[in-house]
Amino acid sequence: MTQATQKSMDFDKALYVNNMFAEISGKYDLLNNLMTFGCHNKWKEETINLALKEVKEPKMALDLCSGTGDLALILNSRLPEIKIKCIDNCSEMLEIAKAKFKNLNIQNIETTLMDSENLSFQSDTFDLVTVGFGLRNLVNKEKCLKGVYGILNPGGVFSCIDLGFPVNSFWQKIFFLYFYNLVPKLGEMFAKNKEAYTYLPMSLKTWYKQEELKDLIIKTGFKKCYFKNIFGGVVAIHIAVK
Numbered sequence: 001m002t003q004a005t006q007k008s009m010d011f012d013k014a015l016y017v018n019n020m021f022a023e024i025s026g027k028y029d030l031l032n033n034l035m036t037f038g039c040h041n042k043w044k045e046e047t048i049n050l051a052l053k054e055v056k057e058p059k060m061a062l063d064l065c066s067g068t069g070d071l072a073l074i075l076n077s078r079l080p081e082i083k084i085k086c087i088d089n090c091s092e093m094l095e096i097a098k099a100k101f102k103n104l105n106i107q108n109i110e111t112t113l114m115d116s117e118n119l120s121f122q123s124d125t126f127d128l129v130t131v132g133f134g135l136r137n138l139v140n141k142e143k144c145l146k147g148v149y150g151i152l153n154p155g156g157v158f159s160c161i162d163l164g165f166p167v168n169s170f171w172q173k174i175f176f177l178y179f180y181n182l183v184p185k186l187g188e189m190f191a192k193n194k195e196a197y198t199y200l201p202m203s204l205k206t207w208y209k210q211e212e213l214k215d216l217i218i219k220t221g222f223k224k225c226y227f228k229n230i231f232g233g234v235v236a237i238h239i240a241v242k
């Protein structure tokens, strides 16, 4: 495959993902609650708890692929003084986040339309970078991780929560049955968008197993990385220190 063909395929994927999130933005939170039986908030809280164990008195944080802003809201509730930047390349998703921050009269969270693969911040700017269910959707995950490494302060922390692969094969069968069969139906019923919720399980096909993501993070330059499996590995939280 030529470089030009690869570039055009990458562009198509990025555009497809962008349009998909724009289409489902209004129903995104509802579907998250339904699909995870409301558990995703607890998992996101755990992501922030683990990150805050590693980083001392963070002042500046960045949330990548912020979507409707859940991780930023949890971080803000824990550390109301911290400055948080939320970025996403889908304006429809960010608008929902912005409305939430405004309703809660939160002043210290800024939202910016930005591609997580092309971070335009100065080196050594952030104490904490978070990403929730976002890295998996990127075309060039390695590029994003390199960018994150560059903008973190030395000792800064990167925390990533995303889908994982269940460790137990019986549990994996049950999970895949649910994910590949029921999730698209939920998407069709509640978001009127079966395709988007068919893409979701499909995105697992090109996603890293927990150990692989840890290796990739270490290869990027982070001096320490570990992960915690949630719900038998259906979800995993990776924590890395620069």
Ligand SMILES: C[S@@+](CC[C@H](N)C(=O)[O-])C[C@H]1O[C@@H](n2cnc3c(N)ncnc32)[C@H](O)[C@@H]1O
Binding pocket: 017, 018, 021, 064, 065, 066, 067, 068, 069, 070, 071, 087, 088, 089, 090, 093, 114, 115, 116, 117, 131, 132, 133, 134, 137, 138, 139
């Ligand atoms: C599954 S949602 C996750 C939203 C939120 N972080 C959460 O945990 O609920 C993925 C988000 O990543 C965003 N996204 C996908 N590709 C992106 C990119 N290249 N740059 C920035 N945001 C991106 C989408 O627009 C979407 O809002």
